[in-house]
Amino acid sequence: MAKVTNEELLLSLTTKFGEAIVPEGEPFGLLTVEVNRENIIAVLTYLKAELNFIHLTDITAIHYPEKEKQFYVVYHIHNLVGGIRIRVKVALATADVHIPTAVNIWDGANWMERETYDFFGIQFDGHPDLRRILNVDDMTVFPMRKEYPLEDPNRIDKKDYFFGR
Amino acid sequence: MQNHPVFTDNDPQNETSTLNLGPTHPATHGVFQNVLEMDGERIVGGVSTIGYIHRAFEKIAEHRPFYQITPLTDRLNYCSSPINNMGWHMTVEKLLGIQLPKRVDYLRIIVMELARISDHIVCNGVLGVDTGAFTGFLYMMQWREHIYEIYEEVCGSRLTTNIGRIGGFERNFNDIAFAKINSFLKGFPPVLKEFEALFTRNRIFVDRTKDVAAVTAEAALSYSWSGPILRAAGVDYDVRAQEPYSSYQDLDFEVPVGSNGDVYNRFLVRNEEMWQSMRMIQQCMDKIAKEDSSIFHADVPAFYLPPKEEVYNNMEALIYHFKIVMGEIDTPTTEVYHSVEGANGELGFYMVNDGGRSPYRLHFRRPSFINYQMYAPMSRGMLLSDAIINMSSLNVIAGELDA
Numbered sequence: 102m103a104k105v106t107n108e109e110l111l112l113s114l115t116t117k118f119g120e121a122i123v124p125e126g127e128p129f130g131l132l133t134v135e136v137n138r139e140n141i142i143a144v145l146t147y148l149k150a151e152l153n154f155i156h157l158t159d160i161t162a163i164h165y166p167e168k169e170k171q172f173y174v175v176y177h178i179h180n181l182v183g184g185i186r187i188r189v190k191v192a193l194a195t196a197d198v199h200i201p202t203a204v205n206i207w208d209g210a211n212w213m214e215r216e217t218y219d220f221f222g223i224q225f226d227g228h229p230d231l232r233r234i235l236n237v238d239d240m241t242v243f244p245m246r247k248e249y250p251l252e253d254p255n256r257i258d259k260k261d262y263f264f265g266r
Numbered sequence: 267m268q269n270h271p272v273f274t275d276n277d278p279q280n281e282t283s284t285l286n287l288g289p290t291h292p293a294t295h296g297v298f299q300n301v302l303e304m305d306g307e308r309i310v311g312g313v314s315t316i317g318y319i320h321r322a323f324e325k326i327a328e329h330r331p332f333y334q335i336t337p338l339t340d341r342l343n344y345c346s347s348p349i350n351n352m353g354w355h356m357t358v359e360k361l362l363g364i365q366l367p368k369r370v371d372y373l374r375i376i377v378m379e380l381a382r383i384s385d386h387i388v389c390n391g392v393l394g395v396d397t398g399a400f401t402g403f404l405y406m407m408q409w410r411e412h413i414y415e416i417y418e419e420v421c422g423s424r425l426t427t428n429i430g431r432i433g434g435f436e437r438n439f440n441d442i443a444f445a446k447i448n449s450f451l452k453g454f455p456p457v458l459k460e461f462e463a464l465f466t467r468n469r470i471f472v473d474r475t476k477d478v479a480a481v482t483a484e485a486a487l488s489y490s491w492s493g494p495i496l497r498a499a500g501v502d503y504d505v506r507a508q509e510p511y512s513s514y515q516d517l518d519f520e521v522p523v524g525s526n527g528d529v530y531n532r533f534l535v536r537n538e539e540m541w542q543s544m545r546m547i548q549q550c551m552d553k554i555a556k557e558d559s560s561i562f563h564a565d566v567p568a569f570y571l572p573p574k575e576e577v578y579n580n581m582e583a584l585i586y587h588f589k590i591v592m593g594e595i596d597t598p599t600t601e602v603y604h605s606v607e608g609a610n611g612e613l614g615f616y617m618v619n620d621g622g623r624s625p626y627r628l629h630f631r632r633p634s635f636i637n638y639q640m641y642a643p644m645s646r647g648m649l650l651s652d653a654i655i656n657m658s659s660l661n662v663i664a665g666e667l668d669a
Binding site: 210251 | 489
């Protein structure tokens with residue numbers, strides 16, 4: 102099968118979903134589109150079923166504290182046959198970090214979504230087992246959010262006077 | 267698969283028992299915990315617990331300049347750290363638009379393919395150990411040592427290599443390094459042949475591995491598998507072939523593919539990949555002979571640290587040294603995804619950059635993490651001893667699992 106170009110891909114997406122697809126450019130040749138939460142499952146299903154994007158590469162999130170919608174969930178999906186990737190983003194407001202799960206489309210989404218929940222607190226509605234995965238179960242915060250510093254600024258166990266300095 | 271009666275908790279007829287496999291079980295080769303529900307020797311259900319060695323690399327990376335993130339990537343898949351290092355350098359080079367000279371590309375391929383061989387040596391050797399044959403493992407270990415000696419010549423360290431720099435290598439390969447690579451090219455094939463002779467048609471080994479944990483291509487794709495285990499299931503996806511990076515397009519190699527994704531197929535695919543890696547290293551050695559032997563990095567003074575002698579004696583070098591160390595060089599505000607074919611599969615780096623010296627957000631697509639999630643579901647109905655060799659052949663590395 103011939104290689105699919107970004108233009109063809111974007112065209113078939115906009116033909117199907119119209120205004121719901123917001124193109125965000127092609128950084129380093131990787132087509133990036135933004136989709137709203139209501140359409141994301143339809144878009145992902147369409148990508149997999151009709152456009153041959155069978156390999157879910159990754160799901161992750163980004164936190165922009167200064168933006169109005171602070172959280173972006175990012176999907177990287179790969180069409181192995183056409184040799185093309187796409188990046189799909191969904192913006193979520195801080196007060197309402199809910200997004201439908203993609204587990205029903207790809208089994209592999211399970212742990213990726215758990216990881217995203219674990220670090221950013223994104224709630225994947227319909228996920229069969231949304232628990233923390235890498236962090237301890239009784240952790241109360243979502244550590245990859247920008248408001249959490251790398252180290253606790255109040256910790257005193259590294260103060261110089263403990264080391265005779 | 268067998269049908270089992272379903273018992274509720276505290277049912278006196280419940281004959282299943284709970285088995286805590288791991289987190290420090292000698293057969294799991296790493297920190298993996300699986301709480302298994304057993305009916306005699308057969309697994310009826312299980313839950314994987316991971317995260318025992320989570321070290322918050324993604325958070326740490328947000329606070330470090332690019333070149334200080336390389337040591338973090340060492341500690342992902344520590345059986346083949348050079349591939350992780352190179353993958354990270356290439357991500358930054360893609361972001362900064364740095365073009366590498368051909369010789370650097372070939373040197374990188376040599377190091378990456380050596381790393382792939384050392385990783386596969388461990389995986390296939392350990393698979394032998396878990397099926398009861400220690401000889402192959404010990405015999406091959408000698409050659410992993412040889413590969414580590416090559417790393418030592420190139421960068422000074424062995425396991426967590428921190429090899430290469432953004433824009434090339436920190437120093438040129440010396441003659442001893444090339445001599446060692448040549449002796450590896452000469453000495454390893456007969457050993458690999460013997461290793462194959464020991465296992466490939468070994469009755470005990472074949473009985474233990476054939477049709478064990480077979481995975482269909484559909485299931486493997488649905489679980490986002492990549493790397494040798496996906497190819498063993500019959501999908502010819504290899505990043506090196508599909509999206510060639512670092513001049514892999516110049517080389518002649520084949521992507522081995524299995525048929526039914528069982529443990530035996532994975533073993534065969536890894537063995538064949540070692541042969542292909544040997545071919546690639548040989549081709550790169552031939553190509554390097556035609557290149558200018560003094561080139562070992564790209565000409566990017568704004569990102570490649572100048573040698574120390576120059577810093578002390580040359581004004582310009584001192585300025586660049588200061589700028590790099592203090593992070594006073596602007597970087598593009600954009601996002602980049604780059605992936606390399608790690609020993610376990612597609613190792614991806616997703617970096618969002620805000621123009622600063624450290625990434626705004628860095629996410630590692632770790633193949634072990636994604637490959638491992640099928641382990642508990644696929645163990646259902648398996649014998650415990652089969653589940654053990656299934657884990658060996660998935661080659662899950664704890665460092666890459668937890669990041």
